[in-house]
Amino acid sequence: MLKAKDIKEKYVRSHPSPFCPGCGGGMVLNSLSRAVEKSKLSKDEIVAVSGIGCAAWIPSPHWRVDTLHTTHGRAIAFATGVKLGNQDLEVMVVSGDGDCAGIGGNHLLHGARNNVDMNVFMINNGLYAMTGGQVAPTTEHDEETLTTPYGNPSSSFEAAEVVKAAGAGHVARWTTYHMNELIEEVEKAIETDGFSFIEILTQCPTRTGKKKNMSGLEMLEWYKENTSKDQDTEKIYVGTLSKVDKPELTEQIYRQIKEAGGDPK
Amino acid sequence: MKEKGEYFMEGNIACAEGALKAGCGFYAGYPITPASEVMNHLSEELPKVGGRFIQMEDELGSMASIVGASWTGLKSMTATSGPGFSLMQENLGYAVMTETPCVVVNVQRAGPSTGQATKPGTGDVMQARFGSQGDYELIALSPNSVQEMFDFTVRAFNLAERYRTPVVLLADAGVGHMREKVKIREDVKTVKRRRPEEGEREFFDTDREDHVPPMPNFGEGEELLVTGSTHLGDGTRDTSSFEAQDNLVRRLVDKIEDNREDIEDWEEHHAEDSDLVVVSYGSMSRPARGAVRKARKEGHNVGFFRPKVIWPSPEKRLKKIGENSKVLLAELSLRGYRMEVERSVPSENLHIFDRLNSLPTVDKIYDNIKEVL
Amino acid sequence: MIKIRIGGWAGQGTVRAGTILGRSLSIEQGYHVVQQRSYSAAVRSGIAYSDVIADKKELDELVIDTPNYLLVMYQNTLDEWEDTAKKVDVLIVDSSRVENVPEIPGKIYEVPAGKIAEDIGTAKAANVVLLGSLARVSEKIDIDMLKKTVREEFPEKYTELNIEALEKGFEEVSDRE
Numbered sequence: 001m002l003k004a005k006d007i008k009e010k011y012v013r014s015h016p017s018p019f020c021p022g023c024g025g026g027m028v029l030n031s032l033s034r035a036v037e038k039s040k041l042s043k044d045e046i047v048a049v050s051g052i053g054c055a056a057w058i059p060s061p062h063w064r065v066d067t068l069h070t071t072h073g074r075a076i077a078f079a080t081g082v083k084l085g086n087q088d089l090e091v092m093v094v095s096g097d098g099d100c101a102g103i104g105g106n107h108l109l110h111g112a113r114n115n116v117d118m119n120v121f122m123i124n125n126g127l128y129a130m131t132g133g134q135v136a137p138t139t140e141h142d143e144e145t146l147t148t149p150y151g152n153p154s155s156s157f158e159a160a161e162v163v164k165a166a167g168a169g170h171v172a173r174w175t176t177y178h179m180n181e182l183i184e185e186v187e188k189a190i191e192t193d194g195f196s197f198i199e200i201l202t203q204c205p206t207r208t209g210k211k212k213n214m215s216g217l218e219m220l221e222w223y224k225e226n227t228s229k230d231q232d233t234e235k236i237y238v239g240t241l242s243k244v245d246k247p248e249l250t251e252q253i254y255r256q257i258k259e260a261g262g263d264p265k
Numbered sequence: 266m267k268e269k270g271e272y273f274m275e276g277n278i279a280c281a282e283g284a285l286k287a288g289c290g291f292y293a294g295y296p297i298t299p300a301s302e303v304m305n306h307l308s309e310e311l312p313k314v315g316g317r318f319i320q321m322e323d324e325l326g327s328m329a330s331i332v333g334a335s336w337t338g339l340k341s342m343t344a345t346s347g348p349g350f351s352l353m354q355e356n357l358g359y360a361v362m363t364e365t366p367c368v369v370v371n372v373q374r375a376g377p378s379t380g381q382a383t384k385p386g387t388g389d390v391m392q393a394r395f396g397s398q399g400d401y402e403l404i405a406l407s408p409n410s411v412q413e414m415f416d417f418t419v420r421a422f423n424l425a426e427r428y429r430t431p432v433v434l435l436a437d438a439g440v441g442h443m444r445e446k447v448k449i450r451e452d453v454k455t456v457k458r459r460r461p462e463e464g465e466r467e468f469f470d471t472d473r474e475d476h477v478p479p480m481p482n483f484g485e486g487e488e489l490l491v492t493g494s495t496h497l498g499d500g501t502r503d504t505s506s507f508e509a510q511d512n513l514v515r516r517l518v519d520k521i522e523d524n525r526e527d528i529e530d531w532e533e534h535h536a537e538d539s540d541l542v543v544v545s546y547g548s549m550s551r552p553a554r555g556a557v558r559k560a561r562k563e564g565h566n567v568g569f570f571r572p573k574v575i576w577p578s579p580e581k582r583l584k585k586i587g588e589n590s591k592v593l594l595a596e597l598s599l600r601g602y603r604m605e606v607e608r609s610v611p612s613e614n615l616h617i618f619d620r621l622n623s624l625p626t627v628d629k630i631y632d633n634i635k636e637v638l
Numbered sequence: 639m640i641k642i643r644i645g646g647w648a649g650q651g652t653v654r655a656g657t658i659l660g661r662s663l664s665i666e667q668g669y670h671v672v673q674q675r676s677y678s679a680a681v682r683s684g685i686a687y688s689d690v691i692a693d694k695k696e697l698d699e700l701v702i703d704t705p706n707y708l709l710v711m712y713q714n715t716l717d718e719w720e721d722t723a724k725k726v727d728v729l730i731v732d733s734s735r736v737e738n739v740p741e742i743p744g745k746i747y748e749v750p751a752g753k754i755a756e757d758i759g760t761a762k763a764a765n766v767v768l769l770g771s772l773a774r775v776s777e778k779i780d781i782d783m784l785k786k787t788v789r790e791e792f793p794e795k796y797t798e799l800n801i802e803a804l805e806k807g808f809e810e811v812s813d814r815e
């Protein structure tokens with residue numbers, strides 16, 4: 001097992017970190033790298049696809065793998081092309097909550113329905129951080145943000161539940177407080193031949209923290225206090241939400257190509 | 266995929282066959298009139314030659330996934346019409362910025378908005394060139410026959426691969442939905458993107474005269490940085506420096522501008538020595554050419570000019586023509602190509618035959634020629 | 639130049655007939671041919687028609703203003719096109735489905751195509767019956783080449799039926815235009 005320093009050496013490009021002090025983005029990058037290191041994957045097989053927002057910068061340019069930093073909301077659609085293009089690639093999508101569930105919601109639903117083999121990490125900080133802290137689909141009801149100064153009149157979107165209902169093969173939720181569990185879940189996602197969706201509640205001390213008057217550390221404390229691995233509590237459930245066996249898109253399409261007499265090489 | 270021979274074929278099918286012959290390996294699309302036949306045909310034929318076909322959830326996704334697939338080394342394509350083409354614009358710009366070869370077919374219909382879905386129009390000419398944000402140039406081809414739906418699709422792939430850029434096949438419902446004879450040859454010339462040579466590590470900049478950097482695939486250990494943000498030669502995002510923006514955007518524009526000679530293509534008859542030259546493109550250029558032929562037979566001194574590659578526009582040639590003779594622009598829209606022609610032809614020399622909804626007969630344009638003469 | 643329009647109600651195979659005719663004239667007879675189809679966009683209902691233009695010379699005429707030959711398979715289509723019908727050289731109607739034919743200066747042929755088709759197996763072949771009649775009326779259209787095209791266009795189990803449809807349509811008309 002590589003040491004922290006070696007993990008960084010191997011997986012992280014030496015660019016100055018774009019993240020604010022205390023941001024959870026770096027922790028996510030670390031978890032992903034560790035999970036890959038533990039798995040049988042070579043990092044040359046990985047293509048990390050991201051959209052726009054703070055979360056999109058987690059892999060691009062920092063993760064030392066092939067990266068495709070795309071347009072706002074479309075990462076899953078780009079990733080679908082990559083996966084169908086070359087089945088041997090391990091496709092990882094890192095996307096913020098606004099990117100993934102807001103502007104990109106339609107691709108999220110259909111990526112899940114297609115059960116196309118990719119691992120989608122939705123970095124949920126509950127608002128649009130990069131642009132200053134506007135309300136997102138994931139913001140809680142009544143919460144104040146930059147654009148809901150009187151409180152969020154709307155209700156929050158339960159992305160993981162929706163993705164589960166849409167038919168994804170593997171759905172889970174963790175937080176940046178649960179690094180070890182998260183790493184294990186990412187390993188599971190890598191092994192899953194299908195659409196894996198992991199929502200990661202991630203602290204944004206700069207936007208959310210400021211509104212709530214919490215530091216990054218306090219937010220991690222909050223995740224600890226307010227989550228539970230037991231589904232029958234009032235707390236936010238963390239753990240696997242669903243794991244089902246169903247046809248995977250790439251597999252199906254490659255099979256059809258062969259049956260039609262073609263060679264998908 | 267059709268064997269070599271002569272077929273009586275619809276334009277959209279000829280386009281799909283052209284894609285197969287060009288070596289298309291990935292198609293993503295979304296149903297839309299009057300372009301769906303391209304997709305319907307490829308859904309059956311592409312798998313037979315090992316290509317992937319997927320119907321996406323929308324045109325945003327279609328355009329996105331063909332870019333993704335292109336980076337795995339596959340020649341990729343989508344086809345749509347006006348409303349879908351509008352949705353594709355952002356990711357089309359992304360393909361320009363990331364220098365991703367791909368082909369986007371727009372079988373234009375009468376707009377704006379939903380307009381008349383089965384009726385032809387060419388109101389998207391400017392959008393094809395300027396539809397996405399920022400400064401850029403791209404290549405758009407304008408076919409006027411079923412044969413050209415085949416030939417130009419092949420050329421669109423070749424140009425996309427040659428210049429690492431999206432290429433738009435700017436067809437219209439007129440050529441997309443008609444049937445004509447098409448000759449399919451065995452020896453179709455195809456081009457593939459330039460791959461990095463040993464030690465070549467810059468995939469987003471080059472000193473080469475053609476301004477085209479080499480392109481590796483995902484999965485080759487290059488730790489590629491592909492981004493729609495302004496970037497340096499190695500792909501590193503640079504969201505602030507003058508040099509990065511100036512170097513990249515200028516090169517992207519020059520890549521098309523400086524290779525005009527290779528890219529440009531047009532058809533002309535007596536464009537040098539006539540009293541009046543009819544300028545037209547797309548399906549409209551057929552009756553327009555017929556009208557010129559008729560006028561010449563009747564003894565009128567009339568010429569004909571048709572850009573086959575409409576972007577980059579043959580502006581120098583147009584200017585030359587406009588200096589020496591009157592010009593009659595015949596198009597299936599009110600604003601399609603007009604501003605570009607106005608830019609090159611002095612207003613006192615320029616006459617317009619514009620028409621909406623459907624193609625005119627040869628006689629209709631002929632009558633107009635006589636009026637202008 | 640020959641300009642032919644085949645029209646009727648959507649689903650009657652007018653576009654199919656246009657394709658067979660166009661292909662035969664183009665591939666088998668060596669004409670320059672353009673075929674256009676026209677039916678409403680989303681819903682397959684209402685009038686559907688197909689235009690075929692053929693010429694020995696290079697062809698840049700893509701649309702028909704007034705056809706020389708008008709083939710009509712449905713009453714409401716003819717009612718709709720009465721003005722056009724008055725200008726054509728030849729009008730051929732499927733008299734099984736068109737009863738009221740207006741007086742026109744051009745020549746009229748009434749062929750019970752629907753009935754003939756039904757008798758040989760399926761009413762669906764009425765469009766092909768009319769093509770047979772057209773080949774009899776116009777000497778520019780070669781019935782043997784139409785037969786060859788039908789053999790290539792239809793799945794094998796339907797070829798004989800359609801060849802018969804062509805022949806019956808051809809025989810039904812006794813004189814040329």
Ligand code: SF4
Nearest residue numbers: 019020023054129204
């Ligand atoms: S704004 Fe929030 S999410 Fe973005 S980098 Fe700063 S702390 Fe992280």
